Amino acid sequence: MPFHRIKTISRRLKGSLAAKQLFYILVFSFLITFIGTSFNLFLEYRKDLSAVDDQFTQVREGHLESLSGSLWQLDDLQITTHLNDMLTMRDLIYLEIRENGEALFTAGRLKEGEQWVRRGFDMFFTHGSGQRHIGVLDVYASLEGVHRRLYERLFVILVTQALKTLLVSMAILAVLHRLVTRHITAIAGYATSIRPQELGTRLELLNRKADPECPDEIDELVSSLNQMRQRLYHDMERRKAVEHQLARNRALLDETQRLSNIGGWEFHVDDELFLWTNQLYEIHGLEVDPTLDHFTESMSCYCKADGEAVSKAFSQCVELGRPYDLDCEITTHKGEKKWIRTTGRPVFDGEKVVRVVGNMMDITESVKAEEAQRRSLKTLKTVLDSVDAIICVSDTKTFKILFMNKAMIESFGEGLTGQEYHALFMAGREREGPPGSSPRGGIPDSAGALVWESRNQAGAFYINYERSIQWVDGRQVRFHHGVDITQIKKMEEELRQTHKMEAIGGLAGGIAHDFNNILSSVLGYTELALDDVTPDTRLEGYLQEIYLAGTRAVTLVRQILTFARQGDEATVPIRVKPVVEEALKLIRSSIPSTVEITRDIESESNILGNETQVHQILMNLCTNAASAMEEEGGVLDVKLFDTALGYGGTPVPVSLLPGNYLTLRVADTGCGIPAEVKSSIFEPFFTTKGPGEGTGMGLAMVHGIVKKWGGEIKVEDNIPRGAVFTVYLPVTEEHREEPEPPPDDGILPTGGERILVVDDEPPIARMIGKILGRLGYTAVIRTDSVEALELFQSGPEHFDLVMTDMTMPGMTGELLAEELLRIRPDLPVILCTGYSTRLSEEALEEMGVKAFMIKPIVKKELARVVRRLLDETGKGIEKG
Structure with a gap:
């Protein structure tokens, strides 16, 4: 056969149905062969690997124990025999016995590049009641035999399957050519060579007779082609009409293209014919082709929702005559995103819609501009709202x-x-x-x-x-x-108030020392006079009034000291409820009967405070409230309850942190507090009462105590009239064990010891000396601290106790105490002061001072402290 003939047949075969059939048969056979072979080889591979594992098991169960015994006895010959015996197994290639990483015995060898798998077995020897580890047996098995056997099976399977596939493919090709491909080739040749003038020639297949009662697929194809040939003749005539219509469309195109970026279209209902202008093709990203299925091509550009909306609107326009105007987003056939406005208007012939005309405008730029404006406004609103x-x-x-x-x-x-x-x-x-x-x-x-x-x-x-x-x-x-800036204003006001209170506290501390020294003389000498006066006389009554006045003055000084930073009294865990209930009993008897007291005492919480000062807080608040209702009467309402500030929407005052607070609320129905004085009511000495009716210290003292305890007090109007004071005090989980009070039988303790009294105020020194003398002690008085030190140095054993003032010229009380204790460390020393911020109780205890007393000093406390220190020297600071 000539070479060009073979080449032609080869080219035909390459593009024929038979070649494709052969290709699919080969691919399918290959897949089946590949899957079956892979599965079979996998099972064989696993079987070979299992055989290798069996050899490892045989080593462990059949040789390991006896080999361990030979190793223990160091029987080299027996060990070598065991190793060589194991090497007779099919896949074992190398054996090694190691101890502490060092090879003791080996058998066989490992080839370079050879694939193997290793298994290590620990070797034990039973000695006595236990086992000893004597080494490790490493067994190497070659995988070369496994792979070789695998390749051999693969070769046999592939050759067998290839022969089977070749034979089956040739048989199928022969049958397919006889029944199908030669006829299809004839049909293709007819379709390729047909000309308009040959549309009358009928297609007939050689060597084939059609069965009209039971036609097969080839017969149906031939019949369809002959029918199509007949329709083509009629289509040719209609094509001429279409060409004429296209000429009319060119005029429409010229008019439409004058519009900016707008494409026109027309739909003939009877013919189901779409006509597009060139610009409409451009909008859709298509080449101009009047033979396209325009509706399908256009609908494929819409998303699902917009496509359904446009399809529905178009159908209603054709069927019901409803015009439409829609804005939609499309993806062109070139992948561009565009926004378009599509419109459609029906054209009627009588009541029937015969045509639909419309246009499609590219509005992408205007939509982008609107979207940019919306984003800009949204961004601006987001910024302004944040x-x-x-x-x-x-x-x-x-x-x-x-x-x-x-x-x-x-x-x-x-x-x-x-x-x-x-x-x-x-x-x-x-x-x-x-x-x-x-x-x-x-x-x-x-x-x-x-x-x-x-x-x-x-x-x-x-x-x-x-x-x-x-x-x-x-x-x-x-x-x-x-x-x-409301909160900032409030904080500024709080800061101004704090600075004002600190300044007044410093002033209070400055005058407290001198005032207490004066009160010490007044109360001390009054006590001495009361000891000497005849009982139940007018003079005794006068002296009692003087003593009571002095006691009230002491209370006033302590109130003033509340505002001094270092004048704080010790705080301990206290339960406020019983203090409030007790104070209300006293308040009831001290205010007019026209004032009704209502109470709601709920809280059982503890605070870190002082019972006396809690009593003072409630007394001052209730007294002020009662004064506001003195003329017309009213209701005094006292409540004690717990509040969780900052939780559940409860607002927190500026100076407080969120947490649990005990809340004391005192409300009255009096005349209220004018707005112009609210900012001043907590200032010391500020009062709205007349001369002699108030000191102006009550609310200032309350404010100082509350702030000192980390709380807050605020005042508000009580609707419909009156005022409300609310005190917040932080709650504590601590509890205090109540000490038992010392017994008081009215008898003062006495003694006969020798006591050195040092005070730069002669009246006070003499007063203390006289009190000590009446208690049985021998008092030696000095008003100069340096002279007192010299006197003590001359005879330290002559004094049993030293009582000294703290603030003195030349040498202060604490310096004097240090010198005295350096000379005699076991000396009991009492340090006295009217007011001091220099030393704490802890510092005095480190110095060795056994007690300190706050002036004014009264006879009862002096007798108790002196006697206690003389009896129990060295047991810690005692405060009197």
């Missing part, structure tokens, strides 16, 4: 609200009117008249801005910023930006 300040825009003349951010809506409501806005923020500014403002509250041009601080009708403070800006419609409007 600002922790109120922002609004209003008309410059009418104050009509044009815009409010989220903070302003939340603060004043979405329905805020221009009049309400003006009253809230502008009225105060007009009164103050900041630079640049007009009498009507006008604002300067956009080059300037106004800033002012105001307090609106709701009581909130704001820093306001305002300028003129151009609004979206081109007019000038008022841009207002306000920052709420």
Whole structure:
């Protein structure tokens, strides 16, 4: 056969159905062969690996124990015999016995590049009652035999399957050519060579007779081609009509292309014929081709939702005559995203829709511009809503609200009117008249801005910023930006109050020492006079009044010391409820009967405080409340309850942290507190009472105690009338064990020891000496600390106790005590002071001082402390 003939047959065969059939048979056979062979080889591979594992098992169970015994006896010959015996197994290639990583015996060898698998077996020898580890047997098995056997099986399977596939393929090709491919080749040749003038020639197949009752697929194909040949003749005639219509469309195209980026279309209902202008092809990303299925090509560009909407609108336009106008997003055939506006209008012939005409406009740029504007406005609104300040825009003349951010809506409501806005923020500014403002509250041009601080009708403070800006419609409007500084104002007021209280505390501490020294003389000598006066005489009554007056003066001094930072009394865990209940009993008997007391004492919580000062807090608050209702009477309401501040929406006062607080609430229905004096009621010596009716220290003392304990006190109006004082004190989980009070039988302890008294105030020194003398002691008095030190140095054993003032010229009391204790470490020393911030109890204890006493000193406390220290020297600081 000539070479070119073979080449032609080969080229035909390459593109024939038979070649494709052969290809699929080969591919399918290959897949089946591959899957079956892979599975079979996998099973054989696992079987070979299992055989290798069996050899390892045989080593462990058949040789390991006897080999361990030979190793223990160091029988080299027996070990070598065992190893060589194991090497007779099919896949074992190398054996090694190691001890501590060192090879003792080996058998066989490992080839370079050879694949193997190793298994290590620990070798034990039973010796006595235990086992000893004597080495490790490493067994190497070669995988070369496994792989070789695997390759041999693979070769046999592949050769067998290839022969089977070849034979089956040749048989199928022969049958397929006889029944199908030669006829299809003849049909293809007919279809390729047919010409318009040959449409009358009928297709007939050689050597084939059709069965009209039971035609097969080839017969049906031949019949269909002959029918198509007949239809083509009629289609040729209609094509001429279509070409004529296309000429008319060119005029439509010329008119449509004058429009910017708009494509026109027309649909003939009877013919189901679509006509597009060139611009419509461009919008869809298509080449101009009038033979396309235009509706399908256009619908494929829409997303599912838009496609359904357009399809429905088009169907209603054709069937019901409803026009439509839709904006949709499409993805062109070139992958571009576009926004289009598609419209359709029906054309009627009588009541029947015969045509639909419409256009499609590319509105991508305008949509992008609108979207950019929306994003910009959304971003701007997000920014303005996230600002922790109120922002609004209003008309410059009418104050009509044009815009409010989220903070302003939340603060004043979405329905805020221009009049309400003006009253809230502008009225105060007009009164103050900041630079640049007009009498009507006008604002300067956009080059300037106004800033002012105001307090609106709701009581909130704001820093306001305002300028003129151009609004979206081109007019000038008022841009207002306000920052709420109410909390800052409150904190500033708290800071001013704190500084004021600290200054007064320093003043109180400064005068306390001298005043207590004076009271020491008054009370001490009054006690001496009462000891000498005849009982039940007028003189005794006078002296008792003097003593009571002095005691009240001591109480007043202690109240003043509440404001001194270092004048704090010790705080301990106390339960407030019984203190409040006891205080209310006293209050009931001390206020007018026209004042009714109601109570609700719930809390069982503890605080870190002082029972006396809790009593003082309640007494002062209730006394002030009763005074406010003195003329007309009223109701005094006292409540004690627990509050969790900062949880569940409960607001926290500025100076407090969130947590659990004990709350004392004292409310009255009196005359209330004028707004102009509320900021001053906690100041020391401030009073609204007449001369001689009040000291002005009550509420100041309450404020000082509450602040010292880490609490807060606030005053509010009581609706409908009166005032409410609310005290917050932090709750503690600590508890105190109540000490048993010392027995008081009225008899003062006495003694006969020798005591050195040192005080730079001669009246006080003499007074203490006389009291000690009447208690049986021998008192040696010195008013100069240096002289007292010299006297003690001359005879330290002559004194049993030293009592010294703290503040003295030349040498202070603590320096004197240090010198005395250096000379005689076991000496009991009492340090006395009217007021001092220099030393704490811990510092005095480190010095060795056994006790300290706060002036004024009374006879009872002096007798108890002196006697106790003389009897129990060295057991710690005692405070009197």
